[in-house]
Amino acid sequence: MAKLILNRRTMLRGMLAGSAVALGLPTLEAMLGSHGTAFADGTPLPRRLVTWFFGNGVRLDRWVPKIQGAGYELTEELAPLAKVKDYCSVLTGFNNKAGYGRRGHHDGVAGAFSGYPFIALDPGNSNYSSKFGGPSIDQVAATAIAKKSPTYLPSLQLGVSKRVTTGEGPTLQYLAHKGPDQPLPSEYNPQVAFAKLFGSFVPKDDHSTKLRVTALDAVREDAKRLQMRVGASDKMRLEAHMESIYLLQKQILAIPPVCMKPGQPVENNKDINGDEPLLAVSKAMADIIAVAFACDLTRVVSLQQSGSVGGTVYWMTGATVEEHGLTHDANQQELVHQAVVFNMGCYAYLLEKLKSMPEGPGNILDNSVVYLGSDAAEGLTHSCFDQPVIVAGRGGGDLVYPGVHYRSDSDENTTDVLLSVLKTIDPTATEVGADQGYSNTPCKALTA
């Protein structure tokens, strides 16, 4: 791959209401201390988190390795990980306790990505919907990062297959959730996602930036006044709105980041003869994640490869109908398996990409966690026991390396894994999730 070229500038600051707005700098050799594992001033290298989701589970008989420990074998569905196996810990036999059997798929995705049981919106005689019961793990991490070392974007939400389920509420439609009432939509077009990150590279005309901020100041005053008149939940919605305005103001004022602007992706996620360009989009998104991390424009990304339930057709496997339907058809399990292999190939591409990007003495994958999960163990049963979980990346050295296969024989909670993942970002974190999904016990098998 082409090496990312960085060039240095002195300061990366904007001014907002008199306070400096610092953006992250990419990590340059010259900035590191003598051991290369931290900046010269002792600040550790940035830690990143990607949550990576695909819908409808796996075929457990072709997913779960027989051997445990670092010498685990790559099963048919794990085979695409060959080049990054050392970075991958495969966790099996875990129980998604937050998904305690209320509604298939909803249970699976909400539990595996937040540790909170979902909230059902089922008022008797209207259509069923549900929302997350708490923030998804990426947003918990993003909040922790924003407090200590804010980046240009607190987090980035990406999606590959556009055919997600939209009729059952935020739980199935979105992967990232700041809270129950604040789902974060995914961006499906790599060109737009790219512009979100790198649009700011364009030098700004000073008049317009200042005036845009002035206009937003007026708007925030309005929001504050309105806040005094509305009920408690609307107060919170307006608070979130004002926080987003404040962030936007900071982004408007930010000085362009110092990375050399990478090339604009050609992929725009338009169907070709009715087929989604899943592979090309997934790769384009992986490339964007890699360069966003390298330039430290964000440290948290969620990627929805396909939706929970959803209508994704894995045409490259020969399938002509949607994956979710196939999972419920006993005769079509081979196609289901092939779709899993396809998805794992996309996941592996991202890991390989991050591994190929040097940083300090190692690479970006060394300083990242890429958490993979789904919404069921197998689509055909919607079971929340033994859902597929992979934790890839070394988490800055906190996570076990080389990666292991660990099969729990003690009904361990998938939320334990989320807590371990979170602790690589925020070492002070002590708990994740709530109620049935609650955990304050990190997953021992993942500890370095």
Place this chain on the structure above:
Amino acid sequence: MATRDKYLWGAAVAAAALSACATGTLGDPPGSGKTSGPEMPPVEPQGFKPPAPSLRRLLARQYRSSVRDLLGDAAAAAADPPADSSLNGFDAIGSAQLGVSDDAVTKYEDSARAVATAAMGDTARIATFLSCDPMAPADATACRKDFAKTFGRLAFRRPLDPEEIDRYAGVAETASTELGDFNSGIEYAILAFLESPSFLYQVEIGGVDPARPTLRRLDGYELASRMSFFLVGSTPSPALLDAAEKGTLNDAAGARAAAKALLAKPEARAALDSFYGEFLRLRDLDSVVKDASAFPLFTPKLAQAMREETLHLIDDIVWDQNGDYRDVLDADYTFVNGDLAELYGLPKPAGDGSGFIKVQLPEEQKRGGLLGQASFLSLFSHAAISSPTLRGKFVRERLLCQAIPAPPANVNTVLPTDPNAKTAREKLSVHQTAPACKSCHQAMDLIGFGLENYDGIGAFRTTENGETIDPKTDAAGIGAFDGAKSLGTLLRDQQGVTSCMVRNIFRGATGHIDTPGEEPVLKELDQSFTDSGYHLQDLMVELVASDAFRLVGVVE
């Protein structure tokens, strides 16, 4: 009720929904008691207690229409608001509950900037908001304040107070000074107005109703917005805001008159089409995927024609005839273009086939109304085959307001493979007998089996995989039927269907699921809908005039 199965799933399932399948209460219309039994006379809305109001973010389509009405077509073309998120089947409910993301706020700013720039190109329209010549303003400060007052009232759908006028005039002044011309100031003020929560949210706070001090009603401006967004999908017109200012919307008679005037506007049709796009999920036809080998006729163009067919029928009944809404369920005619005529096996219309013509449906296909239309039949099918379950689920949930719970977790939902099973009814037979499946699947599939003469894109067929299809069925709470028309005819006489329609219209209009405290008023609306001969226009007018639309609870 035929379904009296007492089997309970072991798993914890949403209790209300589960009891619906397991105890046989399916078939009871919402809030109207049992289907049988004497009609209750209309009663005073005793126990009426509306829920607390909440902020309702403008739907994307309402945002675009509002920009068009405020600033013209060029500005509307530049508008690009964030997408909606639906809850409980309606965007309006999502917009009343969910918060915005960082991305959405960024998108609102991008959109407002593009709109403001485009709007400034229409100097004639901008001049209508100005009290001075923008090229040579005599008193620029006063002129900016007048602009904030005039445009702000339209954008915020209420008068601005002096502090707000100063704030937005101040934005204009800063920009004018910085950029050295008056118009740039106006452009930045427009930008700010369109980013404000007072524009982006319908604010419904209400105040004490002087005529009934124990109740709270929306003020005239709030009601003007609520009815305008509901009936014409856009911001209230200057005339409607004037009516609010004069106080003519403060009672039921005034609200009724204003609603009638709104329904006379051409935009009312488009607004109702949008509602049906959501309610019947017609908008999903944009992204529906069909297996090309099973359905070579299916194209995106055909899918659009399917959507239009249904809207044509609704338009015809609701607007052109102002007839009985229930005809949508069993009309013996429809509207086809060339592609649809081919799908249905009807003679093609003359010309290039792109136009729609009204046609009588052939009796042998047993089609009639919505449930025989390709839109419904395609949407509630799988990619390669029909789905009696999805079709039945739609009828139960959307037309009868009966919730169907999800399959219990951890149950193997894979159907056994039976090489002798050719038809859907045969393939799904285990769902009719297995204890864990049958209580809910009977409720759904026994409706869908009666529509099996229509394949996964709505074409008529008599066989499946070489075997003759048996389309005769008997669905609990509905009755025995065979084909779409006979089902529609049974449904049109169900009180559950018409009261469900009342509630769905109400949900879309108010952005919340009806609460028990609103039932007394909704029951009155059920009655008035019946009394009107099921005229949907009358229902919408009476809904606007009702306490359930005009009153709100205390802000909590």
